[in-house]
Amino acid sequence: MKLAFCLFKYFPYSGLSRDFLRILIEAQQRGHDIQVFVSQWQGPRPEGIPITVLPTYRWMNHAQNATFHRQVRKHLREQEWDAVIGFNKMPDMDIYYGADFCYIGRAVPRYSPLYRLTPRFHHFFTFERAVFSTQKSTMILSLSEREKGVYQQFYGTPENRFHILPPTLDEKRRVPPDPERVRAEMRELFGVSDDQFLLLFVGSGFKTKGLDRALQALSALPDELRERCQLIVVGQDNPACYQRLARKLKIGHQIRFLGGRSDIPESLTAGDLLLHPAYSENTGTILLEALTAGLPVLTTDVCGYAPHIDHANAGTVLRSPFVQAALDEQLHHMITSPERETWSVNGREYGDDPELYRMPQTAVDLIEDWCLKQRSQFPQQQVVENEEGVSLYIREDLKAALRTRHDFDDMMQIDGEVFRDAPGRRTVRLTRDGKSYFLKTHTGVGWQEIMKNLLYFRLPVLGAMNEWHGVHHLHRLGIDTLNIAGYGTTSGNPARRRSFIVTDEIAASISLEDFCERWKRSPPKTAREIRFKRWLIHRLAQISRDMHNSGANHRDYYLCHFLLQRHGDPENLSPENSRLFVIDLHRMQIRRRTPTRWAVKDISGLRYSSMDLGLTRRDIYRFMRIYRSMPLRQILAKEKFFWRRVESRARNLYEAEKRRAELRQLTEPGAQPVRVRPVQ
Incomplete structure (x- = not known):
């Protein structure tokens, strides 16, 4: 088969480049006719594989990538190919090796709306859409189930276009023979004594990999323990700003930057702990390499390969949203824990699984299968495209139920x-086939509503998209919320944009506002009732904390927008048989960080909707302590202004509602107070 492989830049310390080379060699060994197109190639070249270097003389990365693509497309049109395989997102690829995270999924919450007007955003978005759009047919070799879900969230890419590859471990990068001797030699080379604790940070791209977090965690250790630690940073990047940060934190003498190295397996044997608190990481092959070397791992759950650490019981995975204090605490625990030897043994045993090393063979198998299918369908059938401008997702069980x-x-x-x-x-x-769903349809908000929001410096809610993204976001945080059965939206005129979302009904549930209504007449008194009330407060505070720490805010954060699902006897409730769901997410906002004013709005909404429930000062303090994850004394000393704003806003809402109720009584004698009916 005649195969074209395309990669923007090859350099030997990149995990993507190593994967590229391994797949390339596997395809060559099977006798395929191969041609490689790159803009740069650093390091030795594989024998017998023609490599075409297409220089891109541009200053910005996105301009370089666009120039490279134009040149590649010109070369590809000169010959016939069985398949064109891209290792970066770009148009005209038959197969995409998905080692990168979803760009739009990262950029939308991270940057302001104005960023979307920049040439950089337009380039990366259009190149990504050229691979994942429902109008395309590119086969995707995915490395991460987690990231696959993000792509489907933003592009609605069909499930059958994704093929999950096994981990990217390389047999050649396993622990060398006689690891104890190698460990002693490498520690001597690094100048680390036996009584010192060696932390390793490995990865090119220090910002994405979370080096700043690692430095903060090291500086937070107790003085005596911190002085015993050394942090060695291995990777190709500019260390200047991190060296300044280390000096500012007074740990500059404990940090060394070694640059990119080829002896990673040997370096891992020298370490005592791998620190990898990444901001985003599609896979994180270094996690598996450390695991097989017997090196315990401390990482974040945004890494695609983080579940392997849990499965192997070879370290600790911090859950999203990231909290620096949690990293500080876990680093201290792992350095002093007697479980380190257990984690080390577990990792080495897990690394003996041969399936961890079959990625290149599986990838080439899938490439060959794709080529054979294309030949059998020759002349190729036209891909049936969705209606232009319409994104549509319907879950299989709902399709069957609609008939x-x-x-x-x-x-x-x-x-x-x-x-x-x-x-x-x-x-x-x-209700279909005995199962109930809620369908929300949006038929356009009109220009008046859009302009009103813009005048208040708010982005208008144009349809179901906010709820679609909000549900996915909360699911990734482990917060109970709706399950989506269907979603669709049109594009074009924002004032007349139509959309819908279908969610499963949450069975055996009651609005938290309705559940707590009885507290107005009969506050919790028995031990069981008080225990359950405290659990509700604890859970509300946890949900609020995790949501706000992740950059999200609800905007309609009232008790009526929580559903309490009860199992068993409703009169004998317990935390063990209850779940709390957040609903009505159609106005949710997601950013890199939650602005204080929006956090105040959410928390004051909760406070306002609970003012008549007879909560004690101790109940409120309990919520504050869990929400902020710090001692109450510290909260009262440092955050008076925040909580005064919460209380003031809640009081204003409460008084305004009282005035409206009194006005209704005057204008409509006998009228009952209006209450919002919660909708799932």
Whole structure:
């Protein structure tokens, strides 16, 4: 088979470049005719493989990538190819090796809306869309289930286009023979004595890999323990700003930057702990390399290979959202823990699994299968594209339950029990095959609503997209929320944009506002009731903390937008048989960090909706302590202004609602207080 392999830049210390070379050699050994296209090649070249270097004389990365793609496309058109395999996202690829994280999934919450107007954003978004759009047919060799879900969240890419590859471990990078001797030699080379604790940080791209977090954690150790530690940083990047940070934290004498190295397996044997608190990492091959070397690992759950650390019981994985104090605490624990030897043994045993080393063979198998299918379908059939401008996702069980066509217009017209019917938005409950769903349809907010929001420096809510992204975001945080069965949206005119979202009904549930209504008449008194109330407060504080720490805020954060799911006897509730779900996410915002004003808005909404429930000062203090994850004394000393704003805003909301209720009584004698009906 005649195969073209495309990679922007090859350099030997990159995990992507190593994967590229291994797949290349595997394909060559099977006798395929191979041609490589790169813009740069650093290091030795493989024998017998023609490599075409296409220089890109541009200053910015995105301009270099665009120039490289134009040159590659010109060369590709000169010959016939069985398959064109890309290792970076770009148009015209038949197969994409998915080692990168989702760009738009990272850029949208991280940067302001103005960033989307830049040439850089436009380039990376269009190149990514050229691979993952539902209008394309590119086969995707994915390395991470987690990142696959992010791509599907933003692009709706069909499941059948993804093929999950095994881990990217290389047999040649396993622990060398006689590891004790190698460990002693490497520690002597690094100048680390036997009584010192050697932390390793390995990876090119210090910012993404979280080197700043690692330095902060080291500086937070107790003085005596910190002085025993050395941190060695291995990777190709500019260390200047991190050297300044280390000096500022007064740990500059304990940090050494060694640059890129080829003796990673030997270096790992010298270490006592791998520190990898990454901000984002599609895979993280170094985690598995450390694991097989018997080196305990401390990492974050954003790494695609982090679940292997849990499965092997070979270290600690910090859950999202990231909290620096949790990293500080775990680093101290792992340095002093007697479990280090157990983690080391577990990692080496886990690394003996041969399936961890089969990535190149599996990748080439899939490439060959794709080529054979294309030949059998020659002349190639046209890919059936979705209606232009429409994104559509329908879960398989809902497709089967509907038993009719389920295109976008059909979904928008489904009827059921009406729960809400407001201008531009409608919610109905439908039951199919004994299972209930909620369908929310949006038919456009109009230019007046858009301009009103913009005048208040707020982004308008244009449809179901916020809820779609909000549900995925909360699921990744481990927060109970809705399960999506269907979603669709049009593009074009924002004032008339139509969309829908279908979610499963949360069975055996009650709104938290309705559940707590009884507390107004009869506050919790028995030990069981008080224990359950404290669990609810604890859970509300946890959800609020995790959501805000992750950069998200709800905007309608009231008790009526929590559902309490109860199992067993509803009169004998316990935390063990109860779950708390966050619902109504259609106004949720997701950023890199949650601004204080939006955190105040959310927490004051909770406080306002609980003012008549007879909560004690101790209950409020309990919420504050869990929400901030710090001692109450410290909260009262350092965060008075934040909590005063929360209380003031909640009081204002409460007084305004009282005035509205009094006005309704005057204008409509006998009118009952209006309460919002929660919709899942």
